[in-house]
Amino acid sequence: MAIKYKRALLKISGEALASEQGFGLCNEKIDKVVNQIAAVKALGVDIGIVVGGGNFWRGRQGTEMDRTTADHMGMLATIINALALRDALEKKGVITRVQTALTIERVAEPYILGKALRHFEKGRVVIFACGTGNPYFSTDTGAALRAAEIQADVLLLAKNVDGVYDSDPKRNPNAKKYDKIAYIDFIKQGLTAMDTTAVSLCMENNIPIIAFGLSEKDSILRAINGEKIGTVIG
Secondary structure (H helix, E strand, O other), X not given: OOOOOOEEEXXXXXXXXXXXXXXXXXXXXHHHHHHHHHHHHHOOOEEEEEEOOOOOOOOOOOOOOOHHHHHHHHHHHHHHHHHHHHHHHHHOOOOEEEEEOOOOOOOOEEOXXXXXXXXXXXXXXXXXXXXXXXXXXXXXXXXXXXXXXXXOOEEEEEEOOOOEEOOOOOOOOOOOEXXXXXXXXXXXXXXXXXXXXXXXXXXXXOOOEXXXXXXXXXXXXXXXXXXXXXXXXX
């Protein structure tokens, strides 16, 4: 199989790993994701992963909680998902490291770019947890930041929806799906498939974004291969 991208940052939403109730972890879903990551890794692609935490905690969840506190709780939720992915990947024989933007050395390495790049040199997958490590920034922005730092060729945005639409396809049956949309048009139209700060960061660093449905067959492999899938933001 031809490879279009040699180094990729894969952003997975926490909800993509959740049970049918939308909470916690589903082993079957994790297994499907991990099988694809292992297959991509076998092609010689460097893979960094950022995973969200929405299957455990999302924002302030309707409470009056302080935003900073709520965001720190969300960062901790991403560690649970990162550790679950690491465990599943290593059971498949894929050596994986978790690095965290918040220092939790008994659980994972602190994020150090040089160490992450060294892991890639040694053929390891690196999972980046805790977003940027700062409140008021989404894990989408964390993914864009890590993609820029590791000099990724592409940011793969694996979602529950099969691309970017001009409106919510769950609410509007006539929503139009884009095959490709420019960064600036995405921002101007106020589209919500990805955080606008993240899109701006990718625009500044010329990193293409491919938004696609994680549930589609071999979607990650197809995106790495450069097949037409989802929506290209670039």
